[in-house]
Amino acid sequence: MGIVEEDVGSLVRSLNEQGISFEGQSVLVTGGAGFLGSWICDVLVKQGTHVICVDNFSSGRRKNIRHLRALENFRLVEHDVSQPIFFDEEIDVVMHLASRASPFEFARFPIQILKANTLGIWVALGIAKEHKARLVYTSSSEVYGDPDPKHVPTPETYRVMSILWVLGHVMTKRRELERLLSLHIGFSTGWIPES
Numbered sequence: 382m383g384i385v386e387e388d389v390g391s392l393v394r395s396l397n398e399q400g401i402s403f404e405g406q407s408v409l410v411t412g413g414a415g416f417l418g419s420w421i422c423d424v425l426v427k428q429g430t431h432v433i434c435v436d437n438f439s440s441g442r443r444k445n446i447r448h449l450r451a452l453e454n455f456r457l458v459e460h461d462v463s464q465p466i467f468f469d470e471e472i473d474v475v476m477h478l479a480s481r482a483s484p485f486e487f488a489r490f491p492i493q494i495l496k497a498n499t500l501g502i503w504v505a506l507g508i509a510k511e512h513k514a515r516l517v518y519t520s521s522s523e524v525y526g527d528p529d530p531k532h533v534p535t536p537e538t539y540r541v542m543s544i545l546w547v548l549g550h551v552m553t554k555r556r557e558l559e560r561l562l563s564l565h566i567g568f569s570t571g572w573i574p575e576s
């Protein structure tokens with residue numbers, strides 16, 4: 382047995398001991414070919430979950446999921462999550478990991494990453510709403526800003542910037558963004574953050 386298989390086995394055992402199992406459920410993993418997403422796909426497939434992996438391979442690697450391709454309970458959909466997508470089958474959980482996570486890529490692909498993190502979460506929320514599924518959203522420690530070193534690693538309770546805060550922040554920056562992108566940005570929410 383290889384190291385990865387051993388690790389996946391031990392993760393599954395540990396989850397089972399904690400009573401956490403997605404066996405028999407259908408889970409959509411966006412960014413499922415990425416670093417974290419592919420581990421999640423591995424564990425879910427091993428638990429007997431039906432896994433739908435959506436990825437555009439912008440930073441994910443085909444080899445991360447190659448061993449899963451032939452399995453009956455795994456399906457790959459090559460797609461950019463910032464574009465709408467619809468599914469006929471049942472979906473119980475949407476795990477949203479489709480976002481390039483490297484600061485080097487933030488500098489090289491700012492607009493694609495902005496789209497994955499705004500339109501992508503909007504698409505993921507739409508799928509979750511349509512299927513009455515739970516949504517698991519992954520983010521990054523960047524949402525905490527620049528915490529005092531005393532608060533690293535940073536607890537979830539630390540000055541949390543919610544998605545609403547981020548959207549609100551984008552709204553206040555709308556004119557700058559419109560100038561930058563040469564287009565008109567419309568938001569349907571009237572929520573404005575305290576600055």
Ligand SMILES: NC(=O)c1ccc[n+]([C@@H]2O[C@H](COP(=O)([O-])OP(=O)(O)OC[C@H]3O[C@@H](n4cnc5c(N)ncnc54)[C@H](O)[C@@H]3O)[C@@H](O)[C@H]2O)c1
Pocket residue numbers: 411412413414415416417418435436437438439440441442460461462463478479480481482483496497501519520521522
């Ligand atoms: N790696 C970590 O240690 C870590 C820690 C905390 C949080 N996170 C968060 O978890 C998420 C995933 O991180 P990761 O390290 O696995 O990154 P990653 O770059 O390895 O994976 C991201 C995956 O999403 C895919 N993707 C990106 N944009 C897409 C789009 N528009 N449509 C479809 N697929 C798209 C990429 O191809 C890739 O497979 C990120 O939001 C990251 O901030 C990562």
